[in-house]
Structures are given as structure tokens and as C-alpha cells.
Amino acid sequence: MLKVCIKKKIDNFLLDMDFEVNGNILGMIGASGSGKSLTLKCIAGIEKPDEGYIELNGKTFFDSNKNINVRPQNRKVAYLFQNYALFPQMTVKKNILVSVNKKYEGIEREKKVREVMSLLHIEELEKKYPFELSGGEQQRVALARIIVNEPDFLLLDEPFSAIDAFLKWNLAKELKNVLKHIGKEVIFVTHNINEVYYLCNDVLVLSCGKVAERSSIKELINNPKTEIAKNIVKYSDFSREELDEF
Amino acid sequence: MSFYPLYNSLRIAMIATVIIFFLGIMAAYYVARLPRLIKGLLDVLLTLPLVLPPTVVGYLLLLILGPKRPLGILIYELFGTKLVMTWWASILASVVVAFPLMYRTARGSFESFDETLAYAGKTLGFSNSYIFWEIRMPYCAKSIIAGVVLSFARALGEYGATSMVSGYTPDRTATISTTVYQLWRINDEYGAGIWVLINIFISAVFLLILNSIEKKR
Incomplete structure (x- = not known):
């Protein structure tokens, strides 16, 4: 909540x-x-808000009274931006690979990338750069980045x-x-x-x-x-x- | 013929460029984030060496580093060495003179950076240093490379401030540019001409290498 x-x-x-x-x-x-x-x-x-609090699943993100600002x-918290904010100097695969949740290491990270690319049908885009993608493709890549990051x-x-x-x-x-x-x-x-x-x-x-x-x-x-x-x-x-x- | 001026000029320009690279980027990054008024003032201060005659910069450096100035005296007492009339004083002179070229090109590119990329990196859990070196810097790479080329070329060709803080001592502080002047002054046109050609050659080769890097990107 x-x-x-x-x-x-x-x-x-x-x-x-x-x-x-x-x-x-x-x-x-x-x-x-x-x-x-x-x-x-x-x-x-x-x-940063001026005052108030923000709390997710009992964890305080921001509380002006307690001086908390995580x-x-x-x-x-994942954020899908209007312009998708894909990193322009990285290929589609690299964009997703760097976003894989830190708890995964080595070969597991690679596996996560493969899984999500298959889920979103973007395998054929892996070597492309963001500027080579259509709006829809960019959105899929941005979503892939979010999925592998495993946000709350x-x-x-x-x-x-x-x-x-x-x-x-x-x-x-x-x-x-x-x-x-x-x-x-x-x-x-x-x-x-x-x-x-x-x-x-x-x-x-x-x-x-x-x-x-x-x-x-x-x-x-x-x-x-x-x-x-x-x-x-x-x-x-x-x-x-x-x-x-x- | 001693090749000391070649060796000395290259090491001064290279060391100065490395220092300018980090200083320029750091200054550009932080100044770009400051409120308008402070930014404007700092911008004037940091760009001044670009428009001042290098001899004025040399004069100001001597005012700070001279052997009778507090800093000069302190360094002499601590390390037993003078801050001026050494080869490495030229590094300082080159850094001050060429710094604005790196600072201005880097600042321009940082200001055109799409901040949502940094926000995206933050929400994906990237560290601030990763965002800086892996996202912001590659995005701004073209301008940064241009800044490095310009700074190196300027440092290599530095004469005014260098001659004031390091003077001209053969095999100790001589650089290509001070050697050209000294040889010409004593009517050794042949010797001066050789060093002019060497200088043109190095600058042209350096620019060619960087142009090819630029094309590959």
C-alpha cells in the first residue's frame, strides 16, 4: 500500500x-x-516535497517531521518516463542488462535479460540502439528494463x-x-x-x-x-x- | 640538437590536459547546477584566462607563486624548492590558460543533457558515479573530446604565461614554443624553423587521430 x-x-x-x-x-x-x-x-x-510523508508497504520514503528522505x-519504485529515457549510448540489450536487479549475478543476469526479451518479443532488437527503434519498440524496451529491475x-x-x-x-x-x-x-x-x-x-x-x-x-x-x-x-x-x- | 623541448612540451601538455580534464568536468558539472547569479559570476571568473593575455595570467601566477610571496616561501621552506622557474610551473600555467576551453565545452554539453536519463538511472538503482561516468559522460562525449583536443592544443602552444613562470633554460625548462622564440631571437632561423615544423607536425597528427576517433563513434 x-x-x-x-x-x-x-x-x-x-x-x-x-x-x-x-x-x-x-x-x-x-x-x-x-x-x-x-x-x-x-x-x-x-x-523533494516541502512537507508531508510518503510511505510504501510500511516503509517510509519521506517524512518531513522525522527528516527522512530515502x-x-x-x-x-520504477518510473516509465514519457520519452522512455532509454540510455542512447547503449544497445537495447545493454539497456536491459545494466538494469537487472543487483541481487542477480553473472550468468543469472544474462538469463533474466533473455527471459524478459522473449516476454516482450524484442529479441531481434537486442543489438539496436534506441534511436533506431519506433515509439512502440522503445516502450517495450523501457518496460523490459523495469521488469528486470523487479521494483515494488x-x-x-x-x-x-x-x-x-x-x-x-x-x-x-x-x-x-x-x-x-x-x-x-x-x-x-x-x-x-x-x-x-x-x-x-x-x-x-x-x-x-x-x-x-x-x-x-x-x-x-x-x-x-x-x-x-x-x-x-x-x-x-x-x-x-x-x-x-x- | 637536443630534443628536450619536444619531450618537455609533450609532458607538460599531457599532464596539464589530464588535470584540465578532471578540473574542467568537475567545475562544469557543479557550476551548471548553481543558481543563475552565482553561475554567472563563477562563469566570468573561470572563463577569464581565455580572454586575458597570457602574460597577464603569468603575471598573476607570479604574484601568487613568486619566491617572495607567502605560498612561494611556504613551499620553499617545506620542500626546499622554488615554485617558479621549474618545468612543472609550466604545467600550472598551461592548466590555467587552457582550462576555460574544457570548462566551457563541458558545461555546454552538460546543460544540454537530458536529465530524465539520470532520473531513470536513479530509479533503476544506479549509483551517482555510475550515472555520471556511464550515462552522462558518454552522452556528452563528443563535446568532451573536443574540449580535450582544444585544451591539449592550447597547452602545447602555450607561450606567454609559460615563459613568465618557467623562463627559458635549455634542458631544464625549455619548451617548443619558448625554444622557437629564443632561437629566432639569436638569429638561428634554421633551428627555429625545425621546431616550428615539429610543432605543426605534432598538432596535425594529434588532430588527425582525434578526428578518426570521432568518426568511429
Whole structure:
């Protein structure tokens, strides 16, 4: 279980988040600048909140009262970046190999790489460099890196924003399977309510750095309570019939 | 003909380049992260040797290291040696004069580095030194290599500050550039010409090697 209760001020923007993730994939939706990415960065340890606490499965990552701020390296929280952040000077295989959890050594590391490449069907890409890959391929490699790292929690920051619309749903299907395979709790950030509907059970609607609404995805679509949630539902290209096919 | 100036120039340029490499990268890395105002001030200070005449740099170095200055006296008392008029004083002069070339090229490339790569490395559990040497440095390698080439070339060709802090003593402090000047001064145009050709040859070979490394990358 992830507990987040933090505040962070940057210029005129105040991030004031208070929520929990308990055993599922939590969607996080909101307009640009609503604080989605900043929240993820605070959870990962890349940004330091001004006050509050962050706790995962009873382990404190951040507590301003106790002066605790665990390094991102020791949090075991995976972060899938919008641009995937593959290391450009390393081949696909090297990108995955260097990310294998440190508890594995020698031949075992190699074995883990083979397994994950087979799982994500990227064996033929092993000698390629990131700049030679399509958006979908890059996403698979970034996911492979995360799987071999064996994190305790996953943060997915708009993973489909750089993917062509016609490829997106195939990748979403794959992602759903991969997340099932990993079996960890996830925060999935997006602009797109269709993606949330497909991947998540619960959803947080963010507005101006705060949680405007939290509900199940079905409840949000059928009965949005806040103005921002109403707008998100109203202006989405949402088609329940189409999504129910999945 | 003594080949001491060749040997001395090469060792000074090489040692200076190694020092500049680490100093320049370290300064670039930390300065790139500072608040704007402090960054601006430090930037001026660290780049000054590039625009000042080398004789001014030499003068300032003599002010600090001279045998009658506190630092010079301290070193003489501790080690029984003077800081100036030695071959290794030229290393110091070359480091100060060529440092801004490495610092500026490295800083430019560090500022264009995509920080999400470092964040990704952190969340994957990599140590900060691994992220620096295996992710940040390879990403910035082209600029860093350019900085190394420029610094080496500048250190090899250093004359003004070197002649002030090390002078010209044959077989003790003579470098190619100070030898060229001294030979020309005593009307030995043939001797000066040979050293000019040697200098051109070394610089051209060095640039060719580095160009080929660049192409291979």
C-alpha cells in the first residue's frame, strides 16, 4: 500500500496531494500542469516535497517531521518516463542488462535479460540502439528494463503520449498483460480517459495540484461530481461500446 | 640538437590536459547546477584566462607563486624548492590558460543533457558515479573530446604565461614554443624553423587521430 500526503510549492503552484493506492492500478488524470508528473517525481524521490510523508508497504520514503528522505536508488519504485529515457549510448540489450536487479549475478543476469526479451518479443532488437527503434519498440524496451529491475511499485507517466493512435490499443493490451505479470501496484498517469477505463480500476482526478475527485472509473464516467471531472468525461472521445470489446 | 623541448612540451601538455580534464568536468558539472547569479559570476571568473593575455595570467601566477610571496616561501621552506622557474610551473600555467576551453565545452554539453536519463538511472538503482561516468559522460562525449583536443592544443602552444613562470633554460625548462622564440631571437632561423615544423607536425597528427576517433563513434 502506498500512502502519499505531501505539499510542495514551486513559484505560484502549490501541490497538495493526499491519497492512497491499495492493491490496484490507480489512474491519475488531469490537465497539463495539474501536478501529475510532479507527484510521480516526489514518490520516486526525484523531487523533494516541502512537507508531508510518503510511505510504501510500511516503509517510509519521506517524512518531513522525522527528516527522512530515502534516495531514489533505495526506493525500488520504477518510473516509465514519457520519452522512455532509454540510455542512447547503449544497445537495447545493454539497456536491459545494466538494469537487472543487483541481487542477480553473472550468468543469472544474462538469463533474466533473455527471459524478459522473449516476454516482450524484442529479441531481434537486442543489438539496436534506441534511436533506431519506433515509439512502440522503445516502450517495450523501457518496460523490459523495469521488469528486470523487479521494483515494488510502478509509476507510468503518460506511456502512450508518443505512440500513434492506431498502435496504441495493441500496446495497451500488452501493457495490461505485463502489469498483470509484474503483479505490483501502479499509478498510471494520462490525459486520456479511455486509457484509464481500459487499464485502471480507480481514478484520481487532479486539478491545480489537488485531488478534485476519487472514484471508480465507471462511477466517474456515469456520475462525475466535479466540474473538472465533468469536462474530462464530456470532451473525451469515449465510446463504451468500443472499449467493452476489450 | 637536443630534443628536450619536444619531450618537455609533450609532458607538460599531457599532464596539464589530464588535470584540465578532471578540473574542467568537475567545475562544469557543479557550476551548471548553481543558481543563475552565482553561475554567472563563477562563469566570468573561470572563463577569464581565455580572454586575458597570457602574460597577464603569468603575471598573476607570479604574484601568487613568486619566491617572495607567502605560498612561494611556504613551499620553499617545506620542500626546499622554488615554485617558479621549474618545468612543472609550466604545467600550472598551461592548466590555467587552457582550462576555460574544457570548462566551457563541458558545461555546454552538460546543460544540454537530458536529465530524465539520470532520473531513470536513479530509479533503476544506479549509483551517482555510475550515472555520471556511464550515462552522462558518454552522452556528452563528443563535446568532451573536443574540449580535450582544444585544451591539449592550447597547452602545447602555450607561450606567454609559460615563459613568465618557467623562463627559458635549455634542458631544464625549455619548451617548443619558448625554444622557437629564443632561437629566432639569436638569429638561428634554421633551428627555429625545425621546431616550428615539429610543432605543426605534432598538432596535425594529434588532430588527425582525434578526428578518426570521432568518426568511429
